[in-house]
Amino acid sequence: MGFSYDKLWKKLIDEKMNKLDLQNAINTTPHTIAKMGRDENVSMEILGRICRYFKCDISEILEYRINSEVK
Template sequence: MRISYNKLWKILIDKDMKRKDLQEIAGISSASVAKLGKGDNITTDVLLRICEALDCTIDDILDTIKDE
């Protein structure tokens, strides 16, 4: 099973935001944004900061995808 952050990227598009904007408003590092871009594992602390900054829940920014 893996995690997809496609929902997060859609939210950013809808809000006319760039990844750099997300980094600044959520107070996360560029390394964390890069991990998100690659679909790598990220700490729940970072996910919660993103949710707080975007006023959403974790379900709104990620999906779990079953490996085939």
């Protein structure tokens, strides 16, 4: 079980953005972006910034996978 940020990475592709663009847009650190790249937990504050930036619901950037193993 665990969270997946695959929807976020697809959104970046659709928006023609890369991870550095996202980092700058939401004013966060490379460490936070790396944690998301490993499907690790990040704060709700960070997720809120992403949702505000894209004007989207959290379900558009994050998914909970029941059958996936926690990394």
